[in-house]
Amino acid sequence: MNIPANSNTASHLAHAGADSEWESRYQNGDTPWDKGLPHPALVRWLSHSDITGRVLVPGCGSGHDVRAIAQKKTTKVVGMDIAPSAIRAASTFPAVGHESYILGDFLTGDALGLGPFDWLFEHTCFCAIRPDRRADYTREAAKALKPGGFLLAVFFMNPENSDPNSPPFGSSSSELDELFLPSFQKIDFQTAIPTYAGREQLEHLVLFQKR
Template identity: 35%
Template sequence: MAGPDRAFWQERFETGQTGWDRGGPHPQLAAWLEAGLLPRDARIVVPGCGRGHELAVLARAGLEVTGLDYTPAAVEIARAKLADEHLPGRVEQADVLAWRPDQPLDLVYEQTCLCALHPDHWTSYAEQLQRWLKPGGRLLALFMQARREESEHGQVIGPPYHCDINAMRALFPQALWKWPAPPYTQRPHERGWFELAVVLERR
């Protein structure tokens, strides 16, 4: 498998080398909740859920939430978070390139999974997201903008991998997804990068 393997991520969680973790939920999630994009009782999956900050917010908001993570340590942490806060929700150890929901989903919250996957796997992942969602379902995406000098010479550097908006439009084409008109909200990241907040609707 191209890119980081399970052992890579397991070591990061075991040693606390999770610099991408804000220590709390992403601020864009509150904005999407306020905008009414995450209705109560909606079935939502959070791939690459990590420590489960967003799972807790979604569960408190009344959604039927499932977190997925590749890494045993992350799954354990996220499950413990929900249990400690007495919140409903499931956390499954799963490979997002193989996982299937038991029925179509209303929503997918995509924050850190895509940019953690090597670009060689992006097409397969995008196909998965389309399979997971029901027609009219929404993909709430935060596309990481992590340009690096090495990229100017054709090197693929990550994680996080740079999710160029032109690449994203090719990955999630208009024939399959409804795109909102730009400009898109920018959310700064502590490491000097930023994310573009985009809500796509599955056709």
């Protein structure tokens, strides 16, 4: 497991535990989001378009998306997660390229010492954080990327269990535009994307470029 160079490990773990239930979900094996495969829309993207250079995957879980991107040998991919057990699980997979996994809180600047990045891939991290922290997400995404860097995102728009008090938290296109367009321009937007069974029509793929 890699630990961010700028962190005190013990306080980091304490903060992670205080901030989320994610670690206990992993410890209890209660991870229904983990399909054992990278997101199908990412797989399709990689089959026809490029992702190159330094790549960050915040909220990487056990790292399926990280490894899919790392198979492109032109990338160096960092998966970050706030849950130590997710990072441990990701680290058990054999390396496929230049990938690494870092314990850290994306919302509080832990990606900064690791970048700047050319690309950021978002998949079920944004919907996992409380809506009142979304401005923190957009700020950190913009800070982590180089000028002109790309944010490729699969946004979970309308989770069936949109309990206002627990993730996954839904989004609307207008809310995403309001949050991201001050720092990014929208390059691509797709609604009919391949996905896992059960998530059909619930996600949008968006490519943003940092201004």
